[in-house]
Amino acid sequence: MTADKILYNLNEIFCPIDPGHPLKGSEMNEAKILKNGYIAIKSGKILEVGEGNVPKTLIDETTEMTDLSGHVASPGLIDCHTHLIYGGSRENEFAKKLNGVSYIDILKEGGGILATQTATQKASFENLYLKSKKLLEHMMFHGVTTVEAKSGYGLDWENEKKQLEVAKKLDEDMPIDLVSTFMGAHAIPKKYADNPDAFIDEVIGMLPKVKEDNLAEFVDIFCETGVFTAEQSYKLLKAAQEQGFKTRIHADEIDSIGGSSVAAELKTTSAEHLMVITDEDIKKLADAGVIGNLLPGTTFSLMAEQYAPARKMLDAGMAITLTTDSNPGSCPMANLQFIMQLGCFAMKLTPIEVYNSVTINAAYSVAREDKIGSFDAGKDADITIFEAPDLDYTLYFFATNLCSEVYKKGELIVKDRQMVK
Numbered sequence: 001m002t003a004d005k006i007l008y009n010l011n012e013i014f015c016p017i018d019p020g021h022p023l024k025g026s027e028m029n030e031a032k033i034l035k036n037g038y039i040a041i042k043s044g045k046i047l048e049v050g051e052g053n054v055p056k057t058l059i060d061e062t063t064e065m066t067d068l069s070g071h072v073a074s075p076g077l078i079d080c081h082t083h084l085i086y087g088g089s090r091e092n093e094f095a096k097k098l099n100g101v102s103y104i105d106i107l108k109e110g111g112g113i114l115a116t117q118t119a120t121q122k123a124s125f126e127n128l129y130l131k132s133k134k135l136l137e138h139m140m141f142h143g144v145t146t147v148e149a150k151s152g153y154g155l156d157w158e159n160e161k162k163q164l165e166v167a168k169k170l171d172e173d174m175p176i177d178l179v180s181t182f183m184g185a186h187a188i189p190k191k192y193a194d195n196p197d198a199f200i201d202e203v204i205g206m207l208p209k210v211k212e213d214n215l216a217e218f219v220d221i222f223c224e225t226g227v228f229t230a231e232q233s234y235k236l237l238k239a240a241q242e243q244g245f246k247t248r249i250h251a252d253e254i255d256s257i258g259g260s261s262v263a264a265e266l267k268t269t270s271a272e273h274l275m276v277i278t279d280e281d282i283k284k285l286a287d288a289g290v291i292g293n294l295l296p297g298t299t300f301s302l303m304a305e306q307y308a309p310a311r312k313m314l315d316a317g318m319a320i321t322l323t324t325d326s327n328p329g330s331c332p333m334a335n336l337q338f339i340m341q342l343g344c345f346a347m348k349l350t351p352i353e354v355y356n357s358v359t360i361n362a363a364y365s366v367a368r369e370d371k372i373g374s375f376d377a378g379k380d381a382d383i384t385i386f387e388a389p390d391l392d393y394t395l396y397f398f399a400t401n402l403c404s405e406v407y408k409k410g411e412l413i414v415k416d417r418q419m420v421k
């Protein structure tokens with residue numbers, strides 16, 4: 001069979017090995033790296049990848065050939081944890097943070113997530129759509145081809161629905177894919193301050209409506225001191241699973257209060273943050289096959305002391321991903337490359353572990369492993385190209401956008417940090 005398009009002369013191509021489950025432990029340091037490689041595309045799918053001269057059998061007179069010498073390629077990067085859609089911004093909290101006021105204390109004063117709740121409730125659908133579209137474009141310019149997006153700044157049905165509908169419309173309109181997560185239990189709204197159990201019941205009551213309109217695949221909750229307890233988290237996520245949702249949980253971000261145990265017990269797809277996870281809980285997550293979605297940009301931005309203990313997790317046989325957590329409070333940014341670099345600089349991960357984190361493992365984390373995350377023939381031709389002599393360079397030369405091209409389903413969607421019209 002001949003190809004529609006061939007990208008060739010690539011200095012290196014990162015090829016994750018997909019064993020049929022998220023890569024865990026030492027598997028995360030394994031991958032094929034093709035030298036002087038080519039990627040052949042047919043009908044938006046990967047036809048073949050290989051090294052050296054492109055076989056003549058792949059080429060006919062209609063094949064579009066692109067010489068990419070001086071560049072490297074990875075499967076399209078997947079940002080598997082974002083709070084993409086929100087009103088306003090929170091730079092007014094920045095000075096407080098610099099003066100040492102804690103994230104949870106800001107929330108207790110009615111700021112933080114609750115401030116963004118007010119701004120999101122006030123924002124129109126159109127306003128949220130345009131703002132999130134811009135943020136999504138920044139993500140794409142940095143090489144991202146699939147994004148998970150959570151609700152959680154509405155905290156009532158009308159406004160949660162508005163956020164989820166914005167995500168749905170962006171998924172329809174934009175060239176990249178969005179995977180939607182319902183996070184109605186992101187904070188306790190003021191009117192439920194004295195009765196969070198009643199709010200959990202209200203969120204459980206929203207689940208059938210989310211399902212009916214097919215507004216989300218995943219359900220998530222913030223399990224933290226001053227937010228939701230492990231018991232409340234268990235109740236919501238169990239109800240979500242019974243209604244056919246996949247689940248995740250924000251756990252062990254600031255205090256270790258049992259969120260990881262809930263994840264292990266319910267075998268959620270992933271557990272998020274895990275900055276202060278205990279050794280015992282690492283073992284539980286490893287045994288349960290729960291993916292750790294790690295968010296080093298949040299540790300950096302909160303100026304916290306501890307990064308999630310990624311090395312310990314791998315030693316214990318866990319699967320991990322790296323992701324931005326892009327949100328207006330704990331991580332206001334949209335550059336997954338910088339997160340990957342923090343994976344090396346702050347967490348001491350190897351370049352191969354980092355690339356597996358944002359490709360094949362992130363594909364498992366958004367339940368799209370059959371379609372994306374590796375260059376196996378038949379998967380979508382989602383490809384991120386960096387202008388760099390080798391893959392290591394893209395992590396060593398930090399905080400600079402080296403992404404020069406992005407292909408989604410075989411189509412060039414970003415070139416030289418701009419959308420291709």
Ligand SMILES: N=CN[C@@H](CCC(=O)O)C(=O)O
Pocket residue numbers: 083112113116222250253298325327328329330331
């Ligand atoms: N920690 C909970 N939720 C987000 C932050 C949301 C916000 O501060 O607006 C997070 O994952 O970091």
Ligand SMILES: [Zn+2]
Pocket residue numbers: 081082083250272325
């Ligand atoms: Zn988050």
